[in-house]
Amino acid sequence: MVNYIIRRFLAGILTIWAASIISFVVIQLPPGDYVTAYIANLQSTGTVLSTEEAQALRLQYGLDQPVYVQYIKWSTLMLQGNYGMAMEYNRPVKEVIGDRMTTTIIVSVAAILLIWALALPIGIYSAVRQYSLGDYFFTFLGFIGIAVPNFMLALIVLYASFKYFNVQNIGGLFSPEFLQQGWSWPKIWDMAKHLPLPAFILGLAGMAEVVRIMRANLLDELRKPYVVTAQAKGLSRNRVILKYPVRAAMNPFASTIGYLFPFVVSGSIIVSLVLSLPTVGPLLFKALIAQDLFLAGTILLLLSILTVIGTFVSDMILIWIDPRIRHGMEEQS
Amino acid sequence: MSVAIESAEQETVAAQRIFVATQWQLMWWRFRKHKLAMIAAIIIILFYAGVVFADFLAYADPHMSEAQRSLLPPQPIHWFDGDSFRPHVFGLTGKRDPKTFKRVYQPDPALKVPLKFFVEGYEYKFLGLIKMNRHLLGVEGARAEDSIFLIGTDLQGRDLFSRLMIATRLSMVIGLAGVAMSLFLGILLGGLSGLYGGATDNIIQRIIEIVRSIPTIPLWMALAAAVPTDWPITRVYFVITLILGIIGWTTLARVVRGRFLSLRTEDFVTAAELAGAGQMRIIFRHMVPSFLSHIIAATTLALPAMIIAETSLSFLGLGLRAPAISWGVLLQQAQNIQAVALSPWLLYPALPVIVAVLAFNFLGDGLRDAADPYG
Numbered sequence: 001m002v003n004y005i006i007r008r009f010l011a012g013i014l015t016i017w018a019a020s021i022i023s024f025v026v027i028q029l030p031p032g033d034y035v036t037a038y039i040a041n042l043q044s045t046g047t048v049l050s051t052e053e054a055q056a057l058r059l060q061y062g063l064d065q066p067v068y069v070q071y072i073k074w075s076t077l078m079l080q081g082n083y084g085m086a087m088e089y090n091r092p093v094k095e096v097i098g099d100r101m102t103t104t105i106i107v108s109v110a111a112i113l114l115i116w117a118l119a120l121p122i123g124i125y126s127a128v129r130q131y132s133l134g135d136y137f138f139t140f141l142g143f144i145g146i147a148v149p150n151f152m153l154a155l156i157v158l159y160a161s162f163k164y165f166n167v168q169n170i171g172g173l174f175s176p177e178f179l180q181q182g183w184s185w186p187k188i189w190d191m192a193k194h195l196p197l198p199a200f201i202l203g204l205a206g207m208a209e210v211v212r213i214m215r216a217n218l219l220d221e222l223r224k225p226y227v228v229t230a231q232a233k234g235l236s237r238n239r240v241i242l243k244y245p246v247r248a249a250m251n252p253f254a255s256t257i258g259y260l261f262p263f264v265v266s267g268s269i270i271v272s273l274v275l276s277l278p279t280v281g282p283l284l285f286k287a288l289i290a291q292d293l294f295l296a297g298t299i300l301l302l303l304s305i306l307t308v309i310g311t312f313v314s315d316m317i318l319i320w321i322d323p324r325i326r327h328g329m330e331e332q333s
Numbered sequence: 334m335s336v337a338i339e340s341a342e343q344e345t346v347a348a349q350r351i352f353v354a355t356q357w358q359l360m361w362w363r364f365r366k367h368k369l370a371m372i373a374a375i376i377i378i379l380f381y382a383g384v385v386f387a388d389f390l391a392y393a394d395p396h397m398s399e400a401q402r403s404l405l406p407p408q409p410i411h412w413f414d415g416d417s418f419r420p421h422v423f424g425l426t427g428k429r430d431p432k433t434f435k436r437v438y439q440p441d442p443a444l445k446v447p448l449k450f451f452v453e454g455y456e457y458k459f460l461g462l463i464k465m466n467r468h469l470l471g472v473e474g475a476r477a478e479d480s481i482f483l484i485g486t487d488l489q490g491r492d493l494f495s496r497l498m499i500a501t502r503l504s505m506v507i508g509l510a511g512v513a514m515s516l517f518l519g520i521l522l523g524g525l526s527g528l529y530g531g532a533t534d535n536i537i538q539r540i541i542e543i544v545r546s547i548p549t550i551p552l553w554m555a556l557a558a559a560v561p562t563d564w565p566i567t568r569v570y571f572v573i574t575l576i577l578g579i580i581g582w583t584t585l586a587r588v589v590r591g592r593f594l595s596l597r598t599e600d601f602v603t604a605a606e607l608a609g610a611g612q613m614r615i616i617f618r619h620m621v622p623s624f625l626s627h628i629i630a631a632t633t634l635a636l637p638a639m640i641i642a643e644t645s646l647s648f649l650g651l652g653l654r655a656p657a658i659s660w661g662v663l664l665q666q667a668q669n670i671q672a673v674a675l676s677p678w679l680l681y682p683a684l685p686v687i688v689a690v691l692a693f694n695f696l697g698d699g700l701r702d703a704a705d706p707y708g
Binding site: 143147148308 | 542550554644668670671673677694
């Protein structure tokens, strides 16, 4: 098992390294180096950078040296937590991103928890009552979730709330009075009240897939002889279903988190834009529009690290949930 | 008694038909049973017919803007005038609202604009080759873009229906191009992985894992935003399909690899090897035909993701940009929720997106079931 954990950990590190290269490529994409772009941006706002300062910046990023040296310098700075300056804001990237990474995590995790909380009972119901009206209804709902892009669902919800309930501002994650405040219990409670809507919009697409998996797994389990035996021995129906088949069907179900996490983080970017949530989504968008690829590359790297950690955690949960994996690993090692 | 014999005979005839049927025939029979997939197939065919005849179906020049016609409401077609078949729409009369001073349009039943079929309109090139100016709908005498707006106009006063037809063409084609790109990468890398196994397989699998664990939409956005704004439109199309393909290939690669791995140990492959067939011959003559159907199904299921990706990118203004017309570009106008509340027809372009994605999903499901007719 320890071997397995170490292997997954190394794979995660490898992925982060690959993501850092991709982010670096993204930063390099626009013509000219970013110090030139940075200086041009500063000049447009009236600040003039002296030649020495510009030279110092160039040296810091190794712009006079080959690309691989630049990459090493850049990644070392990243590792030290020095994310550089965001041009448009003229503030350090770290400050600009601020709490937004946390809110991104909160929204994504909330969406995944909601997916699980809804998909589990729906999947069980759909499998136990196969081909019932409810089963068809949820299948239909699932297809809608797959077919309607996230942003469109957000738009439709916004439109409906505006048109029929005359709610002007359903988006956002905080009430206006909490926006400028630091973290406090009332603020967290306020956020909790705002969370369900984005979580639902984000979750609907992923939910369909998870329900499908749960339903298929449980149907397979229900056909196995041990279920018939348990029923023949006179166990109550609920007990027969919940005690063993659902438990067994849970395992492949738990592994879905591994692919759900990148999916949800990815989706949260667009949904945040439409619902104007204070996550990194709108920030990334603005950075891209302003061609501030330095900020964009940093956000891309942070998001990739986030999904890698999420996937790693899900692997750990899977080991914890599924004794077969746990013991299988021990026998091998 | 004789009835029983007859039906038994019929059964044997049917069984014989199955024995001699080719693989593709079996798949077709299996697919035919899947009602939803059949309906989806018809819808997809209609969509692509729309792609071919987009200019013919549009009746107004999609780029013609006119500030006077901004945000006109849809005019439904009335097929009968009294008892006689005379399709027409009601003309619109504008009035100023005395309170808000906004121009409000009302259909005027006295003003009947008769619709004509196969009339002359703006000039276009059919399939980009043949010069034509016939359109399915139109108005005799006047210009169509001045009088009929089946689903209203957009902010710049362009006819939304005509724009939707042109957008359907671009969005459906770009989805196909993106899938073709990822199919190429998927077959190449998945094939190599499944064929050689060992270290090659290991490296390619790691690459797939890495690509899959990087959140796609931010990466898409970053790559698309790096496309210079002054590039010619055809090059932007090409780069966007390339970006769609780069990220979408992993699923297809996995399907191809899995098929290769499972077929490699099949008896008929071993037999071909023993008979002295070359590797290329084994792959293309023996292996590819038996998993082609799986690839077709996987490709169909990959298309909706492409369409949604393009629509999302263009919606954000990072994908295709005006003057290009795609579903996402049309939906960009729906970003402003106040505008949508006043003119909900701006959301109509969402409908073909949803229908197309659903149809591709159902078709793909049906194809996947039919792909293995012996199962």
